[in-house]
Amino acid sequence: MRVCGCRENSVPVKIERKRNIADLGLWWRRHARSGMAYGKKDETSEYLKLNEDLRNQDFRPMYLLYGVEEYLKLSYKKSFRKAFGGEEGLCYDFFDGAPDVDVLIDTVRTFPMSFTGTGRLVIVQDSGWFKKTPPEKLTNFLADEKEYPETGHLMFIETEIDKRNKLYKVVSSRGFVCELGPQSEAQLSRWGARYLDNAGKKIRNSTMQLLLSMTGSRMDNIASELEKLIAYVGDREVIEDQDITTICSRNVEDQVFQMITELSLGNKEKAMQYYADLMLLQEAPMKILALMRRNFNQLLLAKESMDARMAPADGAKYTNVSPWIYKKLCEQARHYTKENLEEYLSDCYHYDAAIKNGNIADRTAVELLLCR
Known part of the structure; x- marks a missing residue:
């Protein structure tokens, strides 16, 4: 059995036979056309719309900003707060986590204590309501144009969402949704x-x-x-x-990437030097192992996309990374065989389980993986 490449946060799939590359290419073309492929649409126009709202001081009833780019989320949060005066309680309120629904509705209904004409901004961050069944009372309130006040502007800021979610559908139909994901x-x-x-x-x-x-x-x-x-x-x-x-300092992810690059070139001494540098920075071996597992998984997906002769843009979507990162992965993947990557990925899962079961020390496990 071997471990097949899987997208981040998914469970590795054990398969008995090799994947047919022609079938893989056909699968990708079919699903890319139907909109089911792993990929992101161009976000530039969405950012422009947010910037236009801020510049024109013409705000929508509700917003949903979501994604993994924390810098952008914080930046837009500050910009919108400033546009509404910035002082909590007058024209702006903030909830960290899921608030009581009745309190939230009352807050949105509260008339703004200002004559600027922008209304009241209420920001709810990390509610979790877009990943599970949302409160029905809130969904109904937001969907009812007669109940929702003209002065109310509700902004949700989340990391993960489910587009099948009822609350997502209401906000996207009555307001504006923008993904703040990794940039090219x-x-x-x-x-x-x-x-x-x-x-x-x-x-x-x-x-x-x-x-x-x-x-x-x-x-x-x-x-x-x-x-x-x-x-x-x-x-x-x-x-x-x-x-x-x-x-400037190299981040941990880049150092792990460089470490795996040296492995692919057969430079185990240099790879061990990168690992020693990470140890001097007191990075946890388990974190390093997790980053290695993610990198090998991405390399395997990149290798599969290359074997299927996908276009770079399609390969980036299949691998679920930006085109820039995909280019770097392809350069790195050329130094590995598909079998090498499968073995490394399998070893990562093996050592992870062995560490958690107390069968091996975490630092020893990473060193054995580097010296295999």
């Missing part, structure tokens, strides 16, 4: 350049790519490194490659 390399490059431009700094595209290769795609990580660079260069206008290599 091009989007991150443009955003990073604007960030630096606002601070009076400039950066070459190649230097920005070097920075992104070290920080990963999380915008909060990138913003933190940009602030370090701004402070480091002082009055100097242009940020150079040497500034990046001198002051």
Whole structure:
């Protein structure tokens, strides 16, 4: 038996026979056309609509912002709060977690204590209502145009949602839904350049790519490194490659990626050096093992998509990563056979179970995996 590649947060599937590559390509084309493929639509137009609402001070009755990009969620939360005066209780209220439904409805109905004309903004973050059966009373209230006040503006901020959810359908029909997911390399490059431009700094595209290769795609990580660079260069206008290599830190995910790249090239000593560096940073071996498992799983999916001769955009959707990350995965996957990746992924699950059962120390397990 072997372990087949599976998308993140899913259970690995044990299969008895090799997957037919032609069938895989046919499956992908069929499901991509029907909208069932693992992929994300272009989010740029959605961001523009949010920005237009803020610029025009013309707000919809309700919003749902969801996704894994915490930086964007926090940024839009601050921008909308500022647009409504920013002071809790006057024209703005915030609930962290699922509030009492009656309290929430009363809050939305409360007349704003301001004459700006924007109304009252109520933000509910991490309610969990979009992943399970939502409160019927709330759903009915939001769906009823006569009951819902003209001055009320309700914003939900979530990480995960289910589009079959009744509350999601109500909000999407009466308001606006925007996914704040991982950004592409091009989007991150443009955003990073604007960030630096606002601070009076400039950066070459190649230097920005070097920075992104070290920080990963999380915008909060990138913003933190940009602030370090701004402070480091002082009055100097242009940020150079040497500034990046001198002051910026590699994130854990990138170090694990580099470690696996060295494994693929047969450089076990260099791979062990990356692991030693992670140990010096006091990263937990279990976290490193989990990141290795995720990376090998992504590599196996990338390998399958390459064998099926998928177009890069389709391969990125199949692997469930951004086109930028998919390109890096394909470069890495070329150094592995499909059988190698299956064996590594199987070993990751084996060592994970052995650690949890107390049969092996976590640090020893990772070292054995690196030396196999």
